[in-house]
Structure formats: structure tokens, C-alpha cells
Amino acid sequence: MTPDHAALQLWPVAASASAVEADELILAFTVLTLVLTVPVFIAITWFALRYREGSEADRSPSGIRSNLIEISWMLIPFLLTLVFFVWGARLFIDSKNPPPDAMVVEVIGRQWMWKFQHPTGQSEINNLHLPIGQPIKLRIISQDVIHALYLPAVRMQVAALPDRYTEMWFKADKVGTFHLYCSEYCGSDHSVMGGKLTLMNPGDYQDWLVHAGAQQGVVAAGRALYEAYGCASCHEPGSPVKAPSLAGLYGSKVALADGRSVVADDDWLRQKILNPNGDKLAGGGKQVMPSFAGRIPEDELNKIVDFIKAYPRPGQSAEATR
Incomplete structure (x- = not known):
């Protein structure tokens, strides 16, 4: 700011x-x-100073009283x-x-x-x-x-x-x-x-x-949702949270902790967003991503997946997804 x-x-x-x-x-x-x-x-301050303890003052009744003023x-x-x-x-x-x-x-x-x-x-x-x-x-x-x-x-x-x-x-x-x-x-x-x-x-x-x-392009709408749901705070380069990079993720093979490997297609991306603990990734990293099941409408989930599919690969300009 x-x-x-x-x-x-x-x-x-x-x-x-x-x-x-x-x-x-x-x-x-x-x-x-x-x-x-x-x-x-102002009057309180003046009277406090004018008639402070030790000051001489005539305290006899004045006899003046006005109902109109009151x-x-x-x-x-x-x-x-x-x-x-x-x-x-x-x-x-x-x-x-x-x-x-x-x-x-x-x-x-x-x-x-x-x-x-x-x-x-x-x-x-x-x-x-x-x-x-x-x-x-x-x-x-x-x-x-x-x-x-x-x-x-x-x-x-x-x-x-x-x-x-x-x-x-x-x-x-x-x-x-x-x-x-x-x-x-x-x-x-x-x-x-x-x-x-x-x-x-x-x-x-x-x-x-x-x-x-x-x-408004589907990818641009997906980027707005990706940022609004807080995904960018973890998955963007330079984030203090070491979340997996999305660059080139779509269509690639992903190694899982149980020794299997899966292709990061549309269905797998959707399931990974809704249930991050379903397929733990290899590498021993701590799983901290929250589940979005019940939190994200289906139409918005599809837009985010479309954005991930178009996420720039290493060396590609990020403007391609805007």
C-alpha cells in the first residue's frame, strides 16, 4: 500500500x-x-484555572436566575x-x-x-x-x-x-x-x-x-478464479510455500508417493483440487493444500482447470494466459 x-x-x-x-x-x-x-x-478549562484551589472568589449567591436561559x-x-x-x-x-x-x-x-x-x-x-x-x-x-x-x-x-x-x-x-x-x-x-x-x-x-x-476468455476467467481462491499465493514462482509448479504440468507424468505415476489430465487435476490427499506426490513434501470439495462450483472448477492447462511452460511468457 x-x-x-x-x-x-x-x-x-x-x-x-x-x-x-x-x-x-x-x-x-x-x-x-x-x-x-x-x-x-473551554469554559471548564478557564474555570479550572481561574478558580483553582487557593484563588480568591466571591461565592455568595448572585440572585440572578433566568428560566429562559435554562x-x-x-x-x-x-x-x-x-x-x-x-x-x-x-x-x-x-x-x-x-x-x-x-x-x-x-x-x-x-x-x-x-x-x-x-x-x-x-x-x-x-x-x-x-x-x-x-x-x-x-x-x-x-x-x-x-x-x-x-x-x-x-x-x-x-x-x-x-x-x-x-x-x-x-x-x-x-x-x-x-x-x-x-x-x-x-x-x-x-x-x-x-x-x-x-x-x-x-x-x-x-x-x-x-x-x-x-x-472474456475462459483462460482469463480461470486466472481470476485461480488468484481469488488463493492458489497463486502457493503455486506461483517465488512463493514461500514450496508447492508444486504448474508450469508444464498438464499432460505430464506425475510420480506418486506409492510408486505409481499418473498423467495430469483434466480428470486428475479436478480430483487433485477437490481432494489433495487422494494421490500424494512423491518427494516426501508435507501436504498442506486444503480440500476445495464443496467450496468451488463446478463451472468455476472447470475454468481453473482450463487455466492450468494453458499455464505457461518454462520460458514461455505469462501473458499467454492473460
């Missing part, structure tokens, strides 16, 4: 009208809080804070009532990635492309534990719960690329469960759907 990373900025860019209004509410309430509290602390300093702050309550309640109610023409995007959270599916069928992993000027409703669920989808640019955060759908909606008005995060601790790789929110002009979004979205 660099010093100019968006997560370290004092105030992230606002990419919707509701985000701007939320900022105004927070800033206005902060100013009100300071106006009401700073004079009190009522005013209670009633005025109450009415001011009530204004902010109504303001915040209106924003909350608006955030829970999407317009009927909102475009629905399905969102699935799982350890440790986000999967987004557009109404026309295109899907993305850890990246979300959306048009500006169009109400967007995200319909969110978790496949395993509790997550939380956080979009700082639109000032929204919603829990992703197992077996229960939650929703958020917004209408972006600023083109750009922004961060998205999981803001609920969900396991050892919680910190890497993030991605990019790309807001585009409607014409550019339609072009993306036709080209980049619809024609």
Missing part, C-alpha cells in the same frame, strides 16, 4: 449524489458537535439535533427503496472474493463495471461466512449473509475507477478480498458488455 492509496486518503472521492449528501450530513453534524462542545471544554440551552441543541435525525432518517429510507427501473446485479461473496453477474449474463470476479446515470441495485448473498460489501465512492456498506439476500442501491454520477472492499473480517485472507469498481458512461458500458464482458 502506497502513501497515495485511496484507503489512506482523509476523504474518498464521492461518486454519487447520495454520497455527497452523506458527506454534507457528516460534516454539518461535526460542526454542530464542535459548536456545542468546544465552548463547554430552557434555551436545552431546547435549542435538542431541536438542532432533531433536524439531523430527520435528515439522516430520510437518507436511510431513500437507501432502502430503489426505483422500479433499477438495474439488478447479483453479488456473491465467498472466501475470499466477490463475484458479480450482470443482467445480461456477463460475470466478473473482484471487478465491477457499471454505467453512471442508471439506478443500480446490488442483490447480495454469501456462500460461506458473513462478509460485507463496502463501496467507499458511494458511501455504502451492506452485510453479505449466508442463506439470506441483502440489497443496496445507488445512482453513480462520476466516471472513474474506485476501490471496493470486504469490511467484515471473514478469515485469514480477509485483507485481500477486494477489487475495483469501474463507473462508465452508458455507451462505454454497453461496449464493455459486448466486447470485454461477453468475450
Whole structure:
């Protein structure tokens, strides 16, 4: 993380009208809080110094009493804070009532990635492309534990719960690329469960759907899943975990601990991912890879196998699999 990373900025860019209004509410309430509290602390400090022990003071009753002053300093702050309550309640109610023409995007959270599916069928992993000027409703669920989808640019955060759908909606008005995060601790790789929110002009979004979205290669999709499931942290060159290299693995003969050898074909790769302990490899290495049985859908498993099949051989450029 660099010093100019968006997560370290004092105030992230606002990419919707509701985000701007939320900022105004927070800033206005902060100013009100300071106006009401700073004079009190200044007075406390002044009186503590002015009338500290040993200082002379006339403590005889002054005889001055004003019910108007007493009522005013209670009633005025109450009415001011009530204004902010109504303001915040209106924003909350608006955030829970999407317009009927909102475009629905399905969102699935799982350890440790986000999967987004557009109404026309295109899907993305850890990246979300959306048009500006169009109400967007995200319909969110978790496949395993509790997550939380956080979009700082639109000032929204919603829990992703197992077996229960939650929703958020917004209408972006600023083109750009922004961060998205999981803001609920969900396991050892919680910190890497993030991605990019790309807001585009409607014409550019339609072009993306036709080209980049619809024609995303199977291998590229497999690479995204390979990285999202954490495979790259062990199997990439230079990893501190000495996992077997995938370079040239597909179609080669693999020596097993029981003396047999097998060909690393599609079926063997699938079984090795689902049940890593089924065929222990020769060499005496410690088996640390977790089982993905029940954790990875069949369509995603096939994409990962396709990526392994195309994994660059030694000396081949990695760009071939992107």
C-alpha cells in the first residue's frame, strides 16, 4: 500500500449524489458537535484555572436566575439535533427503496472474493463495471461466512449473509475507477478480498458488455478464479510455500508417493483440487493444500482447470494466459 492509496486518503472521492449528501450530513453534524462542545471544554478549562484551589472568589449567591436561559440551552441543541435525525432518517429510507427501473446485479461473496453477474449474463470476479446515470441495485448473498460489501465512492456498506439476500442501491454520477472492499473480517485472507469498481458512461458500458464482458476468455476467467481462491499465493514462482509448479504440468507424468505415476489430465487435476490427499506426490513434501470439495462450483472448477492447462511452460511468457 502506497502513501497515495485511496484507503489512506482523509476523504474518498464521492461518486454519487447520495454520497455527497452523506458527506454534507457528516460534516454539518461535526460542526454542530464542535459548536456545542468546544465552548463547554473551554469554559471548564478557564474555570479550572481561574478558580483553582487557593484563588480568591466571591461565592455568595448572585440572585440572578433566568428560566429562559435554562430552557434555551436545552431546547435549542435538542431541536438542532432533531433536524439531523430527520435528515439522516430520510437518507436511510431513500437507501432502502430503489426505483422500479433499477438495474439488478447479483453479488456473491465467498472466501475470499466477490463475484458479480450482470443482467445480461456477463460475470466478473473482484471487478465491477457499471454505467453512471442508471439506478443500480446490488442483490447480495454469501456462500460461506458473513462478509460485507463496502463501496467507499458511494458511501455504502451492506452485510453479505449466508442463506439470506441483502440489497443496496445507488445512482453513480462520476466516471472513474474506485476501490471496493470486504469490511467484515471473514478469515485469514480477509485483507485481500477486494477489487475495483469501474463507473462508465452508458455507451462505454454497453461496449464493455459486448466486447470485454461477453468475450472474456475462459483462460482469463480461470486466472481470476485461480488468484481469488488463493492458489497463486502457493503455486506461483517465488512463493514461500514450496508447492508444486504448474508450469508444464498438464499432460505430464506425475510420480506418486506409492510408486505409481499418473498423467495430469483434466480428470486428475479436478480430483487433485477437490481432494489433495487422494494421490500424494512423491518427494516426501508435507501436504498442506486444503480440500476445495464443496467450496468451488463446478463451472468455476472447470475454468481453473482450463487455466492450468494453458499455464505457461518454462520460458514461455505469462501473458499467454492473460
